[in-house]
Amino acid sequence: MGLLGAVIRREFSVPNTLKYATEYHTPIMVDEVIRYLQVRPGARFVDGTAGGGGHSAAILDAGAPSAQLLSIDRDPEAIAQVQARLAGAGDRFRVVQGNYGDVERICAENDFSPVDGFLVDAGVSSHQLDEAERGFSFRRAGPLDMRMGPDAPSLAEYLADVEPRELMRVLSVYGEIRSAKRVALAILEAFEAGKLHSTVDLTAVVEDTIGGGARGGGQKTKIHPATLVFQGLRIAINRELDTLEAAVRAIPKVVKPGGRAAFISFHSLEDRIVKHGFRELANDCVCPPDFPICACDERAKVKVLTSRALTAGPAELEQNPRARSAKLRVVEVL
Incomplete structure (x- = not known):
């Protein structure tokens, strides 16, 4: 076992989803995230949506003994959860309360830039959906709240x-x-x-x-x-979509050349922002289509690594049905 759970293995018949799941939240496509982010010792990563700390724990385990991680979350409950869960990581890990759309500023303030990998798992956490007092569920009586954090x-x-x-x-x-x-x-x-x-x-x-x-x-x-x-x-x-758009634009500003960004979305509006945002960052030219020659002098900032969005496999879906709508897209910074 690793410091925070089972060490990620490249080939495993059953996904590591449940290895990093807690009552608070079940992370999605853990194996794919670790593989595509190329998690390794000595590298630095940002988890923009710490949630219950599942992805964060997997990154620290796969990058042991020297990978470093900065995790971000808007929700004070999530911050407390991940702090307690990952206390054993010592100075390899820190968590900041904030909005992942402000990742460039947060990284600068924490002297944590550029990084080798940036992860965003958009949407609502299992805990937020399941706790009636958060007001996200239409099936349970709760207050008219729906805030992911005190900034809303x-x-x-x-x-x-x-x-x-x-x-x-x-x-x-x-x-x-x-x-x-x-x-x-x-x-x-x-x-x-x-x-x-x-x-x-x-x-x-x-x-x-x-x-x-x-x-x-x-x-x-x-x-x-x-x-x-x-x-x-x-x-x-x-303001979920504004936050997601800001995070996509920030990728080449916080991720070093050769580093990668992995974004998980859960509905068509989110996936459209990620897909089109990645495509724009991968374009060599942003001139209007009717321009006879390029006048913008723009160059592609990323290479798209997933021509189609990745989805959870049958084994993971059997363990976690909420993963059925998740889509993972990845880019590499040039």
């Missing part, structure tokens, strides 16, 4: 300030709800009338408004009608 407004604060047109946009773009106007007005009407006190109240409003169609089109689906509404609200409150 609560859902109640957001609904008190948001304009109807903006809420319609959020539900349409981030939640991909067809009847966004109807749902937005119903939510605001219930909130202003003092009828929204918890997540189950919000779920009831959504169910009454959308009916059986998760996207509001009347068609029956396997997706609960509140799923996409909660997704849209969560993304808006935490």
Whole structure:
């Protein structure tokens, strides 16, 4: 066993997902992350989304005895969890509360740049979804919260300030709800009338408004009608897509040439940002298509290593069904 768990092996019939899982969170595609980031002794890595510390623990084990890791998370609960879990790593590890979109500044402030690898596991952690008091779940009664960290407004604060047109946009773009106007007005009407006190109240409003169609089109689906509404609200409150875009742009600024960045996304909006962002960083020219010759003098900053997104294999999906929507994309800095 390694310092923090089983040492990663290149060939293993069962994924290391459960080796680094805790009740707090189950990390996804651990083997693939370690392999693509080329984790090794003496190298330095940033885990932009520490969560329960699963990926962080795997990186420290695979890079033993001398790899160093800086982990970042917005959530004070996650910070406490990972600090306790990785206390045995000593000066090889440090954790900072912050937003991974600010990775360039955080690395500079901690004298931890450039690095050999940068990992982002976007989305909500298992703990945040499972703990009703965090307000992320539409199935359990919880407060109107949904904050990933104290740097965001609560859902109640957001609904008190948001304009109807903006809420319609959020539900349409981030939640991909067809009847966004109807749902937005119903939510605001219930909130202003003092009828929204918890997540189950919000779920009831959504169910009454959308009916059986998760996207509001009347068609029956396997997706609960509140799923996409909660997704849209969560993304808006935490500015998740802005954060992801900032992190993608920061890759060539924090990762050294030859180093790699691995990003895991969980829905089409996230994956689109990662895919297109990587493609832009890999372009040699950013001139308009109708320019006869290149005038920008730009050069590709990265090489895309995954022509298609990697997904979890059958063995991992059997262990962790939540991995089914995860997509992993990797670039190497030039």
